[in-house]
Amino acid sequence: MEVSGALLANAVIAGLLLGGFYAAMSVGISISFGMLDVVNIAHPGFIILGSYIAYIVNDRFGLDPIVVSVAVSPLFFLLGAVLYRVYYYCFERRGQESLRGLAFFFGILFITEVALVLIFGVDYRMVSSRYGDVTWRLGPVDFPMRLVVPFLVSMVMVIGIQLFLTHTFFGRAVLAVAQDQLALRLMGVNPVRVKELAFAISIASAGVAGSFLIVIQPVQPAIGREFIGLVFAVCVLGGMGSIWGTLLGAFVLGLAESFTSTFFGPSWAPAVSFGLLLATLAFRPAGLLGR
Amino acid sequence: MLGNSVLTNTRRVLGALFIGLALTGTALAQQPLKIGFGMSLTGPLAGNGKAALIAMEIWRDDVNAKGGILGRKVEFVYYDDQTSPATVPSIYTKLLDVDRVDLVVSGYGTNVIAPAMPIMMQRNLTFMTLFGLNVNSKFNYDRYFQIMPAGPNPAVGWSQGFFDAAMGMSPKPKTIALVGADAEYPAMALEGAREHAKKTGLKIVYDKTYPPNTVDYSPIVRAIQATNPEVVFVASYPPDSAGMVRAANEVGLKTRMFGGGLVGPQFAALKTQLGPLLNGVVNYEFYAPDLGGKFPFLEQFLAKYQARAVVEKVDPLGFYLPPYAYAMMQVLDQAITATKGLDQAKLAEYMHKNTFDTYVGKVGFAKNGEWAAPRVMMTQYHGIVGNDVEQFKKPGRLTVLSPKEYKTGDLKAPYHENKK
Numbered sequence: 001m002e003v004s005g006a007l008l009a010n011a012v013i014a015g016l017l018l019g020g021f022y023a024a025m026s027v028g029i030s031i032s033f034g035m036l037d038v039v040n041i042a043h044p045g046f047i048i049l050g051s052y053i054a055y056i057v058n059d060r061f062g063l064d065p066i067v068v069s070v071a072v073s074p075l076f077f078l079l080g081a082v083l084y085r086v087y088y089y090c091f092e093r094r095g096q097e098s099l100r101g102l103a104f105f106f107g108i109l110f111i112t113e114v115a116l117v118l119i120f121g122v123d124y125r126m127v128s129s130r131y132g133d134v135t136w137r138l139g140p141v142d143f144p145m146r147l148v149v150p151f152l153v154s155m156v157m158v159i160g161i162q163l164f165l166t167h168t169f170f171g172r173a174v175l176a177v178a179q180d181q182l183a184l185r186l187m188g189v190n191p192v193r194v195k196e197l198a199f200a201i202s203i204a205s206a207g208v209a210g211s212f213l214i215v216i217q218p219v220q221p222a223i224g225r226e227f228i229g230l231v232f233a234v235c236v237l238g239g240m241g242s243i244w245g246t247l248l249g250a251f252v253l254g255l256a257e258s259f260t261s262t263f264f265g266p267s268w269a270p271a272v273s274f275g276l277l278l279a280t281l282a283f284r285p286a287g288l289l290g291r
Numbered sequence: 292m293l294g295n296s297v298l299t300n301t302r303r304v305l306g307a308l309f310i311g312l313a314l315t316g317t318a319l320a321q322q323p324l325k326i327g328f329g330m331s332l333t334g335p336l337a338g339n340g341k342a343a344l345i346a347m348e349i350w351r352d353d354v355n356a357k358g359g360i361l362g363r364k365v366e367f368v369y370y371d372d373q374t375s376p377a378t379v380p381s382i383y384t385k386l387l388d389v390d391r392v393d394l395v396v397s398g399y400g401t402n403v404i405a406p407a408m409p410i411m412m413q414r415n416l417t418f419m420t421l422f423g424l425n426v427n428s429k430f431n432y433d434r435y436f437q438i439m440p441a442g443p444n445p446a447v448g449w450s451q452g453f454f455d456a457a458m459g460m461s462p463k464p465k466t467i468a469l470v471g472a473d474a475e476y477p478a479m480a481l482e483g484a485r486e487h488a489k490k491t492g493l494k495i496v497y498d499k500t501y502p503p504n505t506v507d508y509s510p511i512v513r514a515i516q517a518t519n520p521e522v523v524f525v526a527s528y529p530p531d532s533a534g535m536v537r538a539a540n541e542v543g544l545k546t547r548m549f550g551g552g553l554v555g556p557q558f559a560a561l562k563t564q565l566g567p568l569l570n571g572v573v574n575y576e577f578y579a580p581d582l583g584g585k586f587p588f589l590e591q592f593l594a595k596y597q598a599r600a601v602v603e604k605v606d607p608l609g610f611y612l613p614p615y616a617y618a619m620m621q622v623l624d625q626a627i628t629a630t631k632g633l634d635q636a637k638l639a640e641y642m643h644k645n646t647f648d649t650y651v652g653k654v655g656f657a658k659n660g661e662w663a664a665p666r667v668m669m670t671q672y673h674g675i676v677g678n679d680v681e682q683f684k685k686p687g688r689l690t691v692l693s694p695k696e697y698k699t700g701d702l703k704a705p706y707h708e709n710k711k
Contacts, residue, residue, distance in 0.1 A: 010513050018507050113333070121604030122337030124529055124555075126564040128678060133568065135541045144509065144541040217506060218533050218564065222334050222373075226504040261510035266501035267473055 003263065006140030011262040012255065013141055019254025020151035021216060023247045024209040025227060026234035027158050028202035033232065034241035035178035036195050038087065039098075042105040043231060044224030045112035046203050050076065050210020051125075051219045052116055058127040065127040066153055069211030073204040080203025083108070084196045109224065116221035124218035132215065150212035157208055161201065162243040174198040178241050237277045239290025248288050252276060323366035324359065324633075326623075327392030329382040329407075331399055334374025335503075335528060338560060339612050340399045341605045342596075343421060344369070346613035349595050350620040360627050372398050379406040387414065393633050396619065397421050399612065401475040408432060417638040419619050422612060424449060424479040427659050434639040435660040438619040440577070442665025443657035446483030450524065452669030452693035453551040453573060454487040456702045457522045464521035464547055468497035470511060470535075471526030471552070480526035480552040496520050503531060508538035515544070522548045529555035533565060540568050540710070547705040550574040556672070557611035563680045569672040571710040573692070573702065576670045577651075578610040581686040581699050588650045589614055608683055618649035669693045671702055673711070 025047060032040040053072055054065035091101040131145035165171035173194045176184045181191040213219060230253070238249030253273045260269040280288060331340030351365045359365055368390045372378045379398070386392045387410070395411070397404045397420035404423035408430050411418040417434045420426065425445040427435045442448030457464055469484050471477030477500065488495050496518040501511055512535065515523060523546050525535050532555035539549060550573040555561040557576055562569065578589065596609040606613075623638075625647050630637040646655035655663040670689040675682065682688055690700035703709040 004517070007513060007517055011510055014507060014510050014513075021506065117333055117337075122333060122341055123558075123560040123605060124338060124533070124564070125560070126533070133537075133540065135543075142509070142542060146537070146541070147507065218530050218561070220335065220337065220530075222337070223530075258507070258510045261501070261505075262514045265499040266505060266511050267499065269505070270502050 007262060009141045011258045013143065014147075014262075015255030015258030016251060017144075017147040017151045017254070018258060019247075019251035020154045021147065021209075021212055021250075022230065022234055022254055023158050023250035024150065024154035024205065024212050026231040026238075026246050026250055027161055027243060028205040028209070029231045029235045030238065030241065030243055030246040031161075031174070031198050031202040031205075034235050034239075034246075035174060036198055038084075038092075038195075038199060039102050040105050040199075040202070041102060041228060042108035042112065043202070043206055044227045045109040046076065046079075046206035047210040047213060047227065048116065048219060048221060048224040049112055050207035051214035052120055052210075052221075053207070054211035054214055055125045055127055055219070056120075058129070062128075064129055065211045065215055066129075066149065066208075069208045070153075073207050076207035077200045077204040080200035081196050083203065084199035088192055088195070113221045113224065120221070122220055124220045125214065126218045127214050129215060146216055150215055153208070154212060157205060158243060158247055161205065164201075165243065170194070170197060175241075233274065233277050237280055237287055239287030242287070242289040245287055245289030252288070322363060324361070324363040324394070324627075325366050325368050325390065325392040326394045326396060327368045327383075327386035327390055328396045329372035329379055329386075329398040329403060330369050331374040331403065332371040334372075335530065336374045336400055336402075338529070338558065338605060340372075340374070341603065342558070342600065342609060343399050343612045343616035345599050345603060345605065346592075346596055346609070346616035347620055349592070349599070350617045350624075354620075354624060360624055361631065368392050372403050374400070374403070376402050376406045379403050380410060383407050383410045387416075394623065394627075396623070397423065399616075401426055401479060405475060408435070411435070415635055417635045417642070419623055421616055421619055424476050425482075427661070431659070433643075433658075433660075434635065436622070436639075436642055436656055437661050438615045438622070438654070440615075440651075440662045440666035442667075443659060443661050443663065444483075445661050445665075446479050447486050448483075448661075448665035449480055449575070449667055450484050450487055450551055451665060452575070452667055453524065453548075454484075454491060456573060456669055456671075456692045457493075457548050458491050459702065460547060460704050465492075465494060466496045466518070466520045467493040467522040467524060468515045468518060468520035468546075469495060469499075469524050469526075470497065470515060471500050472503045472528055472531050473500045474503055474528065476528070476554070477526035477552070481524075484524045484526070484551070493522065501531070503528060505531065505534065508534035509542055511535075512538040512542045512544055516542060516546075520546055522546065524551040525549070526552035527554065529561055532556060533561055536565055536568050536572060543707065545705070545707045548573055548702070549706040558606040559608040559680050559683065560606065562608070562675075562683050563678045566678040567675050567710075570675050571672065571703070571706045573669060573671045573706075576610065576668050576689065576691075578614060579668070579670060579686070579689055579691060580684060581689060581691060582697055585697065586614075586650065586652060592617055592650050607680060614651050618651045618654060621649040622647045622654055666694060668697055673703065673709070 032038045054068045057068040058065045134145040136143040177191045177194045184191050234249045238245030256273045257269045260272045331337050355364050370382045399421050401423040404420045404426045419436045422439045471481045532553035553574050596613050600607050626638050626641050630641050646653050657663045669692045672689050691697045
């Protein structure tokens with residue numbers, strides 16, 4: 001195959017756009033797993049729940065799915081807060097968060113999936129949007145709006161979360177609870193309350209990421225399981241607890257996938273992506289930007 | 292005296308035995324005829340699996356309304372295989388050893404039929420299967436039967452119509468790109484496409500597969516475009532069919548013919564969701580309203596199916612799998628009735644030697660259990676406007692290119708200039 005400048009440029013753009021989507025999917029895990037040590041394996045389930053909420057409102061009222069997801073993100077925030085409270089009282093407080101907590105989140109994942117099957121059925125769902133079938137072309141380079149719009153909103157969300165964590169009191173409390181819960185308690189801050197807030201943010205981000213997913217591809221209730229490995233891989237590659245690391249890790253995986261698909265064959269893409277993950281961890285066990 | 296009492300007792304015992312046997316026979320005749328299977332009720336192919344189940348339930352209700360088969364009411368025992376091959380062996384073991392079903396049929400799709408084959412072969416069971424592509428080519432099991440009309444050489448028959456249409460273009464194309472998912476069905480479909488390419492002298496300029504959970508297909512389509520193929524054959528499952536069609540539109544794929552083996556556009560979910568993006572795509576179908584009265588009984592079945600499908604939130608059109616799921620059960624019904632029992636060897640022999648009248652027409656099987664003659668329709672979508680499902684219930688949204696007996700028009704090429 002002839003490697004043209006156009007093909008190369010398109011591979012870079014496609015990789016970055018894909019990476020932006022992966023970042024949105026993974027930023028919640030970076031908070032819950034990376035900072036709070038909560039192995040929320042149900043995170044993709046909340047992404048799919050977000051997809052279906054975006055779908056139902058889009059289908060009934062014609063509203064843009066991404067706008068819908070941002071509007072309902074406070075509900076996901078509340079859901080996350082409640083879920084964390086249940087997790088804390090049932091498992092974390094008793095020191096049983098590792099295996100039993102994991103089983104709890106597996107259960108949440110399957111309950112979410114089955115509930116969606118019962119309510120919506122098993123057919124694939126997609127949304128319609130004004131930009132879904134629009135592609136901007138800048139010379140030989142394509143910018144499909146189906147990926148560009150989620151990318152832009154994803155950047156706003158991820159950067160917004162990073163700024164919240166570093167520039168607000170509660171945000172810094174979240175970073176502190178990730179470092180030393182006892183020290184935080186000694187300073188008069190309730191770490192449980194802080195973790196509840198952080199977990200709620202992670203679930204809210206999942207809800208928004210769900211709208212990106214259903215704009216990009218058809219969704220059915222079980223599709224969340226396909227992203228479990230990816231979201232944790234991005235979090236680990238980027239560095240646990242680092243939002244910038246998550247963003248960088250997402251871009252690395254997106255570009256790896258795009259380049260491999262374009263120049264070497266798409267069936268190699270997972271091997272290359274996870275090979276990069278292993279190689280990074282071999283030389284930098286804390287991840288790209290982890291400490 | 293002693294002799295008389297012995298004789299009386301013997302008569303009593305014999306009488307009781309006779310009555311017992313008669314009652315047992317009656318009891319057996321009243322016992323339901325249990326048919327067991329796994330079916331995809333969750334997972335990526337659940338949309339089709341549930342639609343197939345509805346069709347099979349309609350058949351069951353129709354048969355039971357007429358008194359059942361051999362006087363026995365039909366009952367289903369089924370489990371969700373989650374579209375996962377790993378679940379299939381244990382499901383069928385349970386059906387046979389615990390549930391003790393009288394007969395088994397397959398679930399939907401190549402991926403879940405293949406793992407059931409060793410169990411069927413081990414137990415010498417007649418195995419009627421639903422839409423598996425070329426499964427028996429490796430097993431060569433003489434009690435395997437397939438309701439999908441791909442013909443005696445399914446991998447080749449599957450894409451015969453596509454390549455006939457391609458080579459019918461003037462000038463004849465010289466290059467082809469082959470792409471498909473890393474899964475059983477696409478692998479078989481691509482195998483057949485490679486054979487066709489070899490026979491027709493087409494040079495394969497791209498031949499790759501992708502992981503089924505790929506999110507963005509545009510790098511794949513761009514890589515294909517970079518090789519400038521005149522024909523692009525795709526073998527894909529529903530989410531990747533949607534991804535490939537969307538990517539082809541976004542990238543502005545320029546080729547003379549695009550499509551072939553996309554699973555997904557046959558049913559309402561993708562037809563409506565992709566809408567006008569499907570225009571110009573050449574793809575297989577098994578039924579279209581454009582065929583008019585060629586399948587007279589099918590329309591009454593579709594009316595029943597569509598009424599239930601809306602309630603159960605599955606494919607509201609039912610053009611793809613449901614008619615064949617119903618036909619599969621009709622074949623079994625006729626075979627059991629004709630052989631007057633469930634002897635697996637007799638069933639298999641009967642099914643090999645006879646043709647069956649079904650809602651999808653006459654069905655006859657070749658030696659390997661596939662259809663004696665292929666009947667995969669190759670069609671080209673056109674005139675799709677918007678995303679409304681009602682337009683697909685009427686004729687006029689696709690042209691049937693092959694087989695000859697169903698042809699309604701000619702291919703419009705190139706693909707990129709006929710997307711209206």
